[in-house]
Amino acid sequence: MIFAAAYDNGTIASRFEQAGQFKLYTLEDDRITKMDVLDCSASGQDARISFLKEHGVGILVCDKIASDALLLLSAMGIAVFPGAYGEADLQVGALVAGMLTPVSETPQSCDSSACDGNCSACRQARKS
Secondary structure: OEEEEEEEOOEEOOEHHHOOEEEEEEEEOOEEEEEEEEEOOOOOHHHHHHHHHHOOEEEEEOOEOOHHHHHHHHHOOOEEEOOOOOEHHHHHHHHHOOOOOOOOOOOOOEOOHHHOOOHHHHOOOEOO
16 A cells, blocks of 8 residues: 655645645555655646556545545545644654544535635534
């Protein structure tokens, strides 16, 4: 399984849509066996998602991410663990240890201006 972290100089990038790099982690037998930092010159969230799919990513760890990106990632079979921040290696380690929670519902529009419609990261109440 290949995990990816939206990456910025050792930490989780603050916004998926602006990540210039992704750190890929290969997990075998419940341990990380390989790590690579890849530059992503792709522009826009669709191109970034295609980049991840082309590299065999099955799980994405990120901080803020737009709800339409969540929908597309889900459609591409990539599980998303948003709201992560700080050192990327520690966040992916927490994921491997079962300490991060994935997005478990279909993102919808948010009734809070606090997150600029980025409900996955702020986890504000969602309306149907």
